Amino acid sequence: METPHLHIDxxxxxxxxxxxVCTGAGGVGKTTTAAALALRAAERGxxxxxxxIDPARRLAQAMGLTELDxxxxxxxxxxxxxxxxxxxxxxxxxxxxxxEAHADPTRAQQILxxxxxxxxxxxxxxxxxxxxxxxxxxxxxxxxxxxDLIIVDTPPSRSALDFLDxxxxxxxxxxxxxxxxxxxPARGAGRGLGRIAVAGFGIFTGVLSKILGAQVLADVGTxxxxxxxxxxxxxxxxxxxxxxxxxxxxxxxxxxxxxSDALREASYFVERLQQENMPLGGLIVNRVLDVERDLxxxxxxxxxxxxxxxxxxxxxxxxLTARLLTLHASRxxxxxxxxxxxxxxxxxxxxxxxxxxAALPEDVHDLAGLREVGELLARGTPV
Amino acid sequence: xxxxxxxxVGLHVVSGKGGTGKTTIAAALAMALARDGRRTLLMExxxxxxxxxxxxxxxxxxxxxxxAVAPGGGEVWALAVDPEDALLDYLEIxxxxxxxxxxxxxxxxxxxxxxxxxxxxxxxLTGKACEVVRRSEKNAPDAYDAVILDAPPTxxxxxxxxxxxxxxxxxxxxxxxxxADLVMSVIASPRTAVHLxxxxxxxxxxxTIDGITELRQAELPVGGIFVNMTRTPILTDAELDRAVHGDxxxxxxxxxxxxxxxxxxxxxxxxxxxxxxDDHARRVAxxxxxxxxxxxxxxxxxxxxxxxxxxxxxxxxxxAELLRAQGVR
Numbered sequence: 240m241e242t243p244h245l246h247i248d249x250x251x252x253x254x255x256x257x258x259x260v261c262t263g264a265g266g267v268g269k270t271t272t273a274a275a276l277a278l279r280a281a282e283r284g285x286x287x288x289x290x291x292i293d294p295a296r297r298l299a300q301a302m303g304l305t306e307l308d309x310x311x312x313x314x315x316x317x318x319x320x321x322x323x324x325x326x327x328x329x330x331x332x333x334x335x336x337x338x339e340a341h342a343d344p345t346r347a348q349q350i351l352x353x354x355x356x357x358x359x360x361x362x363x364x365x366x367x368x369x370x371x372x373x374x375x376x377x378x379x380x381x382x383x384x385x386x387d388l389i390i391v392d393t394p395p396s397r398s399a400l401d402f403l404d405x406x407x408x409x410x411x412x413x414x415x416x417x418x419x420x421x422x423x424p425a426r427g428a429g430r431g432l433g434r435i436a437v438a439g440f441g442i443f444t445g446v447l448s449k450i451l452g453a454q455v456l457a458d459v460g461t462x463x464x465x466x467x468x469x470x471x472x473x474x475x476x477x478x479x480x481x482x483x484x485x486x487x488x489x490x491x492x493x494x495x496x497x498x499s500d501a502l503r504e505a506s507y508f509v510e511r512l513q514q515e516n517m518p519l520g521g522l523i524v525n526r527v528l529d530v531e532r533d534l535x536x537x538x539x540x541x542x543x544x545x546x547x548x549x550x551x552x553x554x555x556x557x558x559l560t561a562r563l564l565t566l567h568a569s570r571x572x573x574x575x576x577x578x579x580x581x582x583x584x585x586x587x588x589x590x591x592x593x594x595x596x597a598a599l600p601e602d603v604h605d606l607a608g609l610r611e612v613g614e615l616l617a618r619g620t621p622v
Numbered sequence: 623x624x625x626x627x628x629x630x631v632g633l634h635v636v637s638g639k640g641g642t643g644k645t646t647i648a649a650a651l652a653m654a655l656a657r658d659g660r661r662t663l664l665m666e667x668x669x670x671x672x673x674x675x676x677x678x679x680x681x682x683x684x685x686x687x688x689x690a691v692a693p694g695g696g697e698v699w700a701l702a703v704d705p706e707d708a709l710l711d712y713l714e715i716x717x718x719x720x721x722x723x724x725x726x727x728x729x730x731x732x733x734x735x736x737x738x739x740x741x742x743x744x745x746x747l748t749g750k751a752c753e754v755v756r757r758s759e760k761n762a763p764d765a766y767d768a769v770i771l772d773a774p775p776t777x778x779x780x781x782x783x784x785x786x787x788x789x790x791x792x793x794x795x796x797x798x799x800x801x802a803d804l805v806m807s808v809i810a811s812p813r814t815a816v817h818l819x820x821x822x823x824x825x826x827x828x829x830t831i832d833g834i835t836e837l838r839q840a841e842l843p844v845g846g847i848f849v850n851m852t853r854t855p856i857l858t859d860a861e862l863d864r865a866v867h868g869d870x871x872x873x874x875x876x877x878x879x880x881x882x883x884x885x886x887x888x889x890x891x892x893x894x895x896x897x898x899x900d901d902h903a904r905r906v907a908x909x910x911x912x913x914x915x916x917x918x919x920x921x922x923x924x925x926x927x928x929x930x931x932x933x934x935x936x937x938x939x940x941x942a943e944l945l946r947a948q949g950v951r
Contacts, residue, residue: 554874
């Protein structure tokens with residue numbers, strides 16, 4: 240079965256596309272892929288903004304991101320007629336800005352100094368995902384902005400699906416009935432929950448304040464009361480960006496490496512996107528070993544290496560050649576295994592357009608390196 | 623190596639950047655420590671069911687299950703800890719609230735409680751690990767010789783383990799505070815070792831360096847650095863040096879290839895071999911640079927090879943054997 244080829248250039252040249260989301264398991268090279276794609280799109284004439292979450296120091300430097308200021312900065316040194324802005328997400332500051340933009344100064348101050356807000360905005364499970372979504376929504380809504388294409392990297396979550404689920408989870412948590420009951424116990428608490436549940440809830444709040452301390456519950460209460468009146472529901476904001484991701488102008492690129500864990504994660508994501516009617520651009524398999532497969536088989540290479548090793552020769556180059564043949568054989572075998580694993584993915588998801596990107600011997604740390612990755616992405620086949 | 627690493631350690635916490643093989647190493651460690659009739663418990667806390675996939679057994683419930691037998695009659699057991707279950711346990715022990723707890727769980731209230739206080743979740747998870755570790759002090763029949771915790775990744779490990787500061791915003795007195803103190807008395811003691819898994823690549827190594835600094839600042843006991851998926855260079859040092867400088871003798875290689883009857887293909891093949899040699903040499907140079915950075919950290923470094931056939935139960939035995947040869951016993 241022939242896997243359809245993912246043509247990256249067609250995708251980034253398509254003016255109808257305004258959002259590209261790079262997603263996948265941790266450690267597969269999402270950030271580098273997003274950055275390389277953004278640079279390539281910019282140099283092909285698009286006006287691009289790339290939102291990265293947690294780039295490696297040198298990659299950030301490559302894009303001129305030396306400080307984290309939560310605003311897109313223009314990347315110098317772009318060839319061609321396009322432009323590139325890049326930014327790193329600062330989740331705490333994004334959250335602060337949401338609060339400041341929607342509350343009057345007094346109330347904003349109340350919220351920002353609340354101890355529960357402090358915890359929520361810096362260490363809450365899901366806040367990073369929520370704020371990545373929020374920032375994407377902001378970048379997209381900025382009508383004066385110089386960009387027409389936003390490329391997003393997703394947070395290094397435990398699971399790639401967290402990016403889709405965490406915002407709604409956090410939103411519904413903040414809008415949820417428990418938080419409401421907890422914060423307004425006097426006012427007909429638990430209406431609709433049933434009497435037994437209310438009794439259970441009484442025990443629950445009692446236990447909770449024993450475990451957590453009454454202060455924590457009080458802080459949560461003040462926080463929710465303050466935030467509730469200022470803007471209409473976290474959930475709605477999360478939902479709005481979520482539906483943006485279902486638009487035909489969005490493309491998801493699922494990034495993986497030719498390893499079983501990363502491909503399994505990619506599978507989950509592809510299935511989930513289909514369920515949610517979110518437009519899948521294709522699969523990018525990074526770090527594919529680049530090896531010439533048509534010259535000779537691994538077995539032939541090993542046989543030749545053995546033959547050379549037996550040769551009674553004093554020349555170093557004979558031994559060297561034997562070792563290089565062994566190296567070639569081991570690369571062929573690794574490539575074979577990678578091929579087998581990606582074939583399994585393709586078998587389960589026929590029709591998903593795929594690009595294979597050769598492994599580079601070193602990490603990317605400048606624009607030239609990103610350009611090279613972009614080139615490999617566009618080619619889409621190793622070798 | 624004759625020396626035994628980490629004698630007297632009952633709790634091995636294994637962390638590492640995503641994609642470095644943290645779960646695999648934790649499992650191999652559990653296997654290595656289970657040799658000679660001993661019993662170890664491998665715990666996971668992130669709800670990923672990574673252990674069941676690795677050992678090819680059905681998804682683990684919140685219950686200790688035997689998953690493998692180690693050479694010499696030892697046993698590896700496994701447990702997937704879920705914060706909700708741990709909270710229900712806790713409610714039962716301290717408040718005798720099992721049934722009400724279950725009802726609250728169905729309403730989503732338990733999830734709510736662990737959500738508004740992330741520190742609570744962590745103290746429940748680490749608390750479970752410590753409870754198991756402390757069984758051996760009491761000579762309980764269900765005690766283990768070692769507990770291996772497949773912990774959250776490097777970026778979150780210090781916060782996860784440092785439960786005292788995590789619950790500092792919570793109740794100042796009462797059971798959860800006592801619980802946190804108890805947890806810290808195990809985790810911040812010589813009975814615990816926190817290991818980090820890395821690859822010889824720039825980003826995982828940087829995270830390892832940062833992670834060790836953080837652990838030390840928090841006075842948590844740093845164990846070893848497990849360097850996963852290492853490859854032995856195929857070329858000699860002299861050859862690697864030539865290759866890095868783009869100086870491999872293509873013509874002589876071509877000649878050698880002709881002598882083993884690759885007449886037609888010899889030029890193309892020689893060019894390919896030279897290119898692959900260069901690539902290999904650059905890779906090795908990068909790995910050596912990263913290895914040197916790890917060697918400076920003052921923690922034992924344990925390399926484990928890349929297994930080209932992927933990871934299955936057989937390869938866990940192989941990795942466990944290699945760990946034992948390096949002093950993990």
